[in-house]
Amino acid sequence: MTEQAVPAPENRPGFLEPGLVLGDRFVATSIGGEMEHFNPATGRVNKAFPVATLDEVDEAVSAARAAFEEWRRWTPDARRAALLRLADIMVERRREIGVIAALESGTIYNEFVAAYTADWFRYYAGWADKLTGESINPYPFRGLDFTVPEPVGVVALFVASNGPIGFFGMAGAPALAAGCTLVVKPPELGPFSSVSFARWCLEAGIPPGVVNVVGGGPEVSQALVRHPGVDKISFTGSTQTGRRLQEAAAQNVKPLVMELGGKSANIVFADADLDAVIPGAARFINSAGQGCSMPTRLLVQRPRYDRAIEEVARIASGVVAGDPFTPGVTMGPVISESSARRITGLVSDAKESGAARVHQGGGRIGGELANGYFVEPTLLVDVDNAAPIAQTEIFGPVLCVIPFDDEDEAIALANGTGFGLVAYAHTQDMRRARRLIDSLRAGSVHINSSGPGPVSPASPFGGVKDSGYGRQGSRLGIEEFLSYKNVYLNI
Structure with missing residues (x-):
């Protein structure tokens, strides 16, 4: 890194874009109020960001459900091409991404996080057209028995505050490659990168509603987890918060993949x-x-x-x-x-x-x-x-x-x-x-x-015991966002 590569201070706040993304609507202010984000390096306020109301959470989920019917029917090679375009955009925005990461979470300014996240999207773009079922010997019957992989649907994606951008690759890339749509809940301590990510997805040609963003505190999280329109939860964060979300998801028998804490x-x-x-x-x-x-x-x-x-x-x-x-x-x-x-x-x-x-x-x-x-x-x-x-x-x-x-x-x-x-x-x-x-x-x-x-991206990552369950990375990572339908044809 050279000194000249770092944007001047007066230009840095311009990269922080607070708001909600609800289908094709961008909401800069909400009657739900706002929360302030503090720069960890200075203790001063970066910007305030809007808190979603319960109606806005519902709007985001509805937008994701509507977009799911289109996105899941995109041909695998079309989804692959869109994710590759997204990876290219992230590399082009590497300076912006480095600034956002530094201001949000105090990460040392670098452009590596953009290339790293782009690698995850390229890796899972390659899986989009390689998802197959299996043929089954239908003994004792005569017919054709096989399985068909299908996307699970709308995924509520909770990203952690220690470098949110990277988690879009680890959890968002496999979900999108599988054909799922997302409602992203940004961390209160890192609320800006999620809005930028949604914008980059639109630039890549991914339809409105495939990626939605609702910011806020625990009430927003609980509303999202309990929402009947959400099909699965992907959570990265603390074990304590994971337990609370697990309890809320149990009311609708909703599956989760959880990457929690460690004490290695x-x-x-x-x-x-x-x-x-x-x-x-x-x-x-x-x-x-x-x-x-x-x-x-x-x-x-x-x-x-x-x-x-x-x-x-x-x-x-x-x-x-x-x-x-x-x-x-x-x-x-x-x-x-x-x-x-x-x-x-x-x-x-x-x-x-x-x-x-x-x-x-x-x-x-x-x-x-x-x-x-x-x-x-x-x-x-x-x-x-x-x-x-x-x-x-x-x-x-x-x-x-x-x-x-x-x-x-x-x-x-x-x-x-x-x-x-x-x-x-x-x-x-x-x-x-x-x-x-x-x-x-x-x-x-x-x-x-x-x-x-x-x-x-090629290695499965996840834990046991209080460190959670499910995997990010490898084929196992995309399997988290697939459901297998069994089909029997009597011939």
């Missing part, structure tokens, strides 16, 4: 290549720790424990926190003031209760950054795995370091939370690695890797 263990055995391990172990500072799959519990076998702490602390000490648009900055803020207070409160409680020792950080960053939501990179050592600090998804730049003695203890510690999204392990013993793959309770297991970076 990163197990380092004494025979691991520590030089290769440490950079990944320090990933908790990336995006200010706001990633559900991050290895936020570092479990180190005792012979390497002290050195691991020393090396991770060295990397964390080199963090440059600051405004996401400033060249050279390596860590931005957390998403909100309440998040910053929650994070530092959990650290303080762990320290006061004796559940952990603060090796580094633990507080807010002051000085020129005091008005923003900046939290110090925090390294907690000798952490009690049963304590809240090790059981709660912190969603901030906090790493819990825990010692262990042997393989059985490492597995027990790794599995000893309610979450099961990702597990990481480092060892040169491949027989041990094979045992770990079987023993670790997680949707993904990485051996000798602290994560390949962003999730690949």
